[in-house]
Amino acid sequence: MIALYWQWFNPTRIFFGRGVVAEQASGLAELGHMALLVTGEGRSSRLNGSLGDVQEALSRAGLGCQIFDQVEANPNLETVRAGAQLAREVKADVVIAVGGGSPLDAAKAIAVLAVNDLDDESLFAAEFTAALPTVAVPTTAGTGSEVTPYSILTYPKIQSKRNLSSPLLYPALALVDPDYCATLPRHITVDTAMDAYSHALEGYLSLKANPFSDRLAEESLRILGEQLRRLCSKDIPAAEEREALSYGSVLAGMVISQTGTSIPHALGYALTYFKDMPHGRANGLLLPAYLHFNLNSKAGARAQAVLDASGFDDEAHFAATMQQLAGEPPYCSEQEKQDFVEICLRAKNIRNNVVQPRDEDVVDIFRLSLG
Known part of the structure; x- marks a missing residue:
């Protein structure tokens, strides 16, 4: 891999x-x-x-x-x-x-x-x-x-x-x-934390991942996975938690500097452009269905390593955490869903995944995420 x-x-x-x-x-x-x-x-x-x-x-x-x-x-x-x-x-x-x-x-x-x-x-x-x-x-x-x-x-x-x-x-x-x-409101703290976490996750499951990027991604997933769970039950992070979030974000940035991003970012851009959904929140909304796709592919073991490194009990624990933080998806009509996916399929990073998604896989990820 x-x-x-x-x-x-x-x-x-x-x-x-x-x-x-x-x-x-x-x-x-x-x-x-x-x-x-x-x-x-x-x-x-x-x-x-x-x-x-x-x-x-x-x-x-x-x-x-x-x-x-x-x-x-x-x-x-x-x-x-x-x-x-x-x-x-x-x-x-x-x-x-x-x-x-x-x-x-x-x-x-x-x-x-x-x-x-x-x-x-x-x-x-x-x-x-x-x-x-x-x-x-x-x-x-x-x-x-x-x-x-x-x-x-x-x-x-x-x-x-x-x-x-x-x-x-x-x-x-x-x-x-x-x-x-320190003065960031909770909703921006949560949105940006999900963005950083998506960088580490997508980088780990990227076609361009390498041994060095993997070590950085694993450390970032460990740090940010813990912080995301804390954000589910805490309004404002303490100073040491802010420090951990910043450190995890830098590590994740170093990861994607080599690997790039993939499916969640490509799909998330449509929700930001058309529905004015904050970028990190859009990524967080898409991550459960994206990870589910990888867990049920030939890259399943590598996707499971994401859950293990992040400290989640299982896929359901991960999905519940992300759904709590991302909140309800924006309403999209059937025509909008179709149009958004067509736009996203033209993005180069849609194929930057360790398992190449079929067009119908991308459609499924998007539809599952929107409910």
């Missing part, structure tokens, strides 16, 4: 722990002189202290900065093009992302478009050879984007999200301080 020939490349320097932004101010100075600070359009990065910490670190390092705070949830191309234009205007030579997955993904695309004149298709085809360096300061525990070469953007042309992938998108630095997650 594991490739006998494999390789590993992840150049991101990771600093994990409380106070790492202040401690690594000198590292920021090595990357440039003018920073574009990319963050969300809300106030969370200001309220949790992350944006202020980064601004202070930049000041101490002697860097100027300009804030771009127009990133919406599930960012689109218009937003990243506006950010790239601002980067050019202020002559930014480094892009720093502060926030959840949306600012991090947007910042990577901005770093490309700031130094490349590309149309949409050329951008997604990664027809570029340069990008500004990026720094990622995550304030949620779920995306893993701080250690991946991906930028996921909403693309109306295909009525879904689309993946921009290039080694140039790996952040130069990832500064992960779990304290920035």
Whole structure:
């Protein structure tokens, strides 16, 4: 099941722990002189202290900065093009992302478009050879984007999200301080935890899994499986649980940096695009049926290893946990279900599973998930 020939490349320097932004101010100075600070359009990065910490670190390092705070949830191309234009205007030579997955993904695309004149298709085809360096300061525990070469953007042309992938998108630095997650409300904590867990699970069941990614996935599944069960019975995680969630998310991000994602992500994008369902929650909704498919395939032993590593008693325990956290599925008409599956079947990652699904298997996973 594991490739006998494999390789590993992840150049991101990771600093994990409380106070790492202040401690690594000198590292920021090595990357440039003018920073574009990319963050969300809300106030969370200001309220949790992350944006202020980064601004202070930049000041101490002697860097100027300009804030771009127009990133919406599930960012689109218009937003990243506006950010790239601002980067050019202020002559930014480094892009720093502060926030959840949306600012991090947007910042990577901005770093490309700031130094490349590309149309949409050329951008997604990664027809570029340069990008500004990026720094990622995550304030949620779920995306893993701080250690991946991906930028996921909403693309109306295909009525879904689309993946921009290039080694140039790996952040130069990832500064992960779990304290920035302390003010997250429960529903965002749960949604992002399910996203991180889906990364570890899908990576473990990926066609591209290798011995190193498996060890990281197993550790991530162990940590996040325990935390998901705790979230079922606890409103707000304690500081040590926030730390565990952040650590598990980083590990899971490192996994998919090599393996990519698969069926749940491909299907989940439709629920996010058309039904405005948070990305992590959509993944969590789909995971029970996805794991059931794998458990009842020739990859059954490997799928069972997911349950064992995660600490679940059996498939029913796993399904009950995910259903409690994900909640009720959105209503979808029969026509919508058909249309959504047709869109998802065109996604490349739909086939990135250790057992190749037939089209009817994908339909079954989607329909079982929606009830």
